[in-house]
Amino acid sequence: MNIGDASARSGVSAKMIRYYEQIGLIPQARRTASGYRDYAEADIHMLRFIARARDLGFPVAEITDLLDLWRDTGRRSADVKALAQARVRELRQKIAHLQEMATTLEDLARSCAGNDRPDCPILRSLEAPPRGGLSKTEDQAQSPTQFNGRIAS
Amino acid sequence: MNIGDASARSGVSAKMIRYYEQIGLIPQARRTASGYRDYAEADIHMLRFIARARDLGFPVAEITDLLDLWRDTGRRSADVKALAQARVRELRQKIAHLQEMATTLEDLARSCAGNDRPDCPILRSLEAPPRGGLSKTEDQAQSPTQFNGRIAS
DNA sequence: TATGGGGCTTCCCACCATGGGAAGGTCAAG
C-alpha cells in the first residue's frame, strides 16, 4: 500500500506520516524497489492509533510511551491510566488559563459602550494592568514552570 | 534607557522587544551613537500595553490593530469592543475543544481499572475510535475550516 | 509504444512566539 492509501485509510496526512517516521515515532517504512514507502494493515492500525491519541490531546512525544504500552501485552493498565490522567490535568490547566483570559476580556467588553465615542475601558485596562502588585522589576520571576509564555495557544 | 531596563520596566523580554521591532509591531528604536537601542517612557508604556494584550490572549498580529486604535484618539469604542469580542469567541472555542478532549479522556480513565492487569479501555479506545460513523475512508473530509490540526495547544 | 497525468520522493520554507547561545562590540566601575 502506498503512502496515499495509508493516509486515506488512517486519516493521517502523507506529510505527517513522513514526519512521524522522521522523528522516530513510527519505524521506517519498507520501501518498494523504486523507493516508494509500502504499508501493511498493521501500519494503518498504528497510524489510526496515533491519530486518535492526537485527537485526545496527547503530544507526539507522549504517544511514543503510549505506543510502547500498546505493544507491550504485559503492561499494567495503571501505567496507561496514569498517562491519561496526567494529560487530563494538563488539559484542565490550559482550560483554566484560557477561561481566565476569556472572562477578563468579556468583563472588559461588557463595560465598554461600543458606540461611536472613543472612550473605552478595554484600552484603558490595557494601558494599566489591574494585576495585584508587580512593579519593582524584581518580582516577575513567577516560577518558570509551566507558563513560560502567555497564551497557551 | 537601554533595552535591559525597558525589559525590566515593561515585563517584555529583551528578546521579544527586538522581535516585535523586527516584525514591525513596534517602530524601530532610536539608537545611541554606539548602536544601542534607546527607549523613552512612551515606549515602555507601549510595551506594557503589548504585554497586557498578550496576557489577554491577543495574537501579536491583532495587537497591531489594537495599537492603532489605542493611538487613534478619534476611534470608535465599538471597534475596540468588536476586537475583544472576536477574541473572546475564539478563546471560548478553544476552551470547548479542550474541554471535549479532557472529558473524553477522563471518561476513559475512569473506566480503566488502573491495576497490574494489562486490560485497558483507554488503549482499546485508541485502537478503535468511538466516533459516530467514519470508517469507509471517504467521509473524513470534515470541513477544513477552523480545526486544521488536532489539539489547540 | 509514446505520452500524459497523478502519485511518489526529498528538500526547503512558513507559521507563531519564545528562548538559547555564540561571537564580538561597549560601557562603567574599580
Next chain:
DNA sequence: CTTGACCTTCCCATGGTGGGAAGCCCCATA
C-alpha cells in the same frame, strides 16, 4: 586599563502542520 555586565547581530530549536518545487515512477489510454 581591566573586568564583568551589558549590548549587538545571527543562527538554531521548539511543535505540529501545510505549501510547494524539482525530479522520479507507474499506469492507462490513445
